[in-house]
Amino acid sequence: MKHDMTKLDSIFDKYPKSQESLIAVLQDIQKEFQYLPCEALEKASEILDVPLSKVFSVSTFYNAFSLTPKGDKVIRICVGTACHIRGAKLLQDQFESLLKIKAGETTKDMKFTIEVVSCVGACAMAPVVAVNDKYHGSVKVSKVKKMIKA
Amino acid sequence: MIHITINGKVVECKDGEMLLSVIRRERIDVPTLCHHEAVEPSGACRLCTVEVTKPEWDGWCDYVTSCLYPAKDGLIVNTHAPKVNELRKSILDMYLARHPKSLKIKQLAADYGVLATSLETVVDGNNCILCTICTRICDHMGFSAISTVGRGHGKEVAPPLDMAPADCVGCLACAKNCPTDYIEYETGNGRLKIWNKEFEMVACTVCGKTTVTKEFAEHLSQQRDIPFEYFEKCDECHRKELSATMGKIANWEREVRS
Numbered sequence: 001m002k003h004d005m006t007k008l009d010s011i012f013d014k015y016p017k018s019q020e021s022l023i024a025v026l027q028d029i030q031k032e033f034q035y036l037p038c039e040a041l042e043k044a045s046e047i048l049d050v051p052l053s054k055v056f057s058v059s060t061f062y063n064a065f066s067l068t069p070k071g072d073k074v075i076r077i078c079v080g081t082a083c084h085i086r087g088a089k090l091l092q093d094q095f096e097s098l099l100k101i102k103a104g105e106t107t108k109d110m111k112f113t114i115e116v117v118s119c120v121g122a123c124a125m126a127p128v129v130a131v132n133d134k135y136h137g138s139v140k141v142s143k144v145k146k147m148i149k150a
Numbered sequence: 151m152i153h154i155t156i157n158g159k160v161v162e163c164k165d166g167e168m169l170l171s172v173i174r175r176e177r178i179d180v181p182t183l184c185h186h187e188a189v190e191p192s193g194a195c196r197l198c199t200v201e202v203t204k205p206e207w208d209g210w211c212d213y214v215t216s217c218l219y220p221a222k223d224g225l226i227v228n229t230h231a232p233k234v235n236e237l238r239k240s241i242l243d244m245y246l247a248r249h250p251k252s253l254k255i256k257q258l259a260a261d262y263g264v265l266a267t268s269l270e271t272v273v274d275g276n277n278c279i280l281c282t283i284c285t286r287i288c289d290h291m292g293f294s295a296i297s298t299v300g301r302g303h304g305k306e307v308a309p310p311l312d313m314a315p316a317d318c319v320g321c322l323a324c325a326k327n328c329p330t331d332y333i334e335y336e337t338g339n340g341r342l343k344i345w346n347k348e349f350e351m352v353a354c355t356v357c358g359k360t361t362v363t364k365e366f367a368e369h370l371s372q373q374r375d376i377p378f379e380y381f382e383k384c385d386e387c388h389r390k391e392l393s394a395t396m397g398k399i400a401n402w403e404r405e406v407r408s
Binding site for chain 2: 038041051052053054055056057060061
């Protein structure tokens with residue numbers, strides 16, 4: 001996949017060119033492309049003078065970073081204790097069967113990605129499903145179809 | 151200089167020196183898997199755990215990894231307290247369950263009386279105990295070709311982007327220092343293969359034996375000021391050459407004296 005690499009330059013210009021900027025730069029790249037492309041990691045390693053192995057280590061350590069492209073809508077199903085008890089697994093199954101992908105995967109048309117997360121800190125409204133940055137509480141299996149369409 | 155007590159013996163050491171180095175200097179056997187003198191300690195294997203206390207702690211004890219615990223004046227250390235042995239046993243028990251094929255771990259566990267694990271064995275588990283000696287040594291050598299990848303259960307040692315690491319020169323420091331022989335490499339036909347990267351070896355101009363990889367020899371000759379020709383002779387031939395020179399000097403001396 002080809003990306004607009006000029007955007008990368010403007011990200012690198014924002015931060016001092018040292019290893020302290022690594023996470024901030026990776027966060028910005030993640031925000032821009034929805035994932036961390038290989039070329040971006042190599043460029044970050046070169047410009048910030050951090051070994052590529054260290055860049056890779058950091059980008060695989062944090063869940064906030066993804067090395068595979070994500071869909072336009074990232075559906076995050078909370079499977080923390082409270083959500084689990086209130087049927088998060090059923091929601092997950094429903095999402096998976098409707099979109100025909102497994103958790104952690106992205107649909108072929110790059111529209112949806114399903115992720116499972118452990119607690120988003122909103123246990124009172126369990127089960128919680130977050131679609132991009134919008135949080136839905138007390139989600140029922142019957143609501144899942146609507147959430148995908150909307 | 152300060153004084154600490156190890157197993158009842160008063161020992162002199164530097165303030166802030168790591169306990170493990172004092173213990174090793176006293177020739178007390180404390181097992182370790184992740185320790186290497188050349189690199190920063192990481193406290194990953196937990197086997198060097200010792201009991202520490204001080205008279206003013208009112209009988210309270212702490213269990214710390216000695217490789218990361220700085221010595222302070224008046225510290226009382228017990229390297230083989232009953233509770234320490236228990237701790238090491240349970241750590242080895244877990245290692246044995248996770249890495250049943252590793253001979254080194256089997257040996258260590260047997261030394262502590264753990265002949266079989268009490269936990270469920272990971273059948274297809276590899277031998278990597280994530281001690282990170284390999285990555286720390288690779289950093290120390292100045293290559294940083296490999297690193298830990300991922301986190302939690304999925305954490306492993308690997309080159310970046312799962313490709314042959316560009317920064318690797320095939321020095322084998324990682325493989326040779328791996329305590330559990332997890333890192334594999336192949337040699338033969340004047341080539342070396344490690345981390346899915348192939349290298350050409352430098353051959354001895356005298357006997358034809360391979361010495362180091364071309365990349366490593368180039369790196370050392372550039373960075374450490376060792377002439378490249380040095381690597382074109384194997385250790386044995388270097389030694390032969392040296393003894394021949396020594397013989398010449400001895401003959402010459404004899405001639406001068408007579």
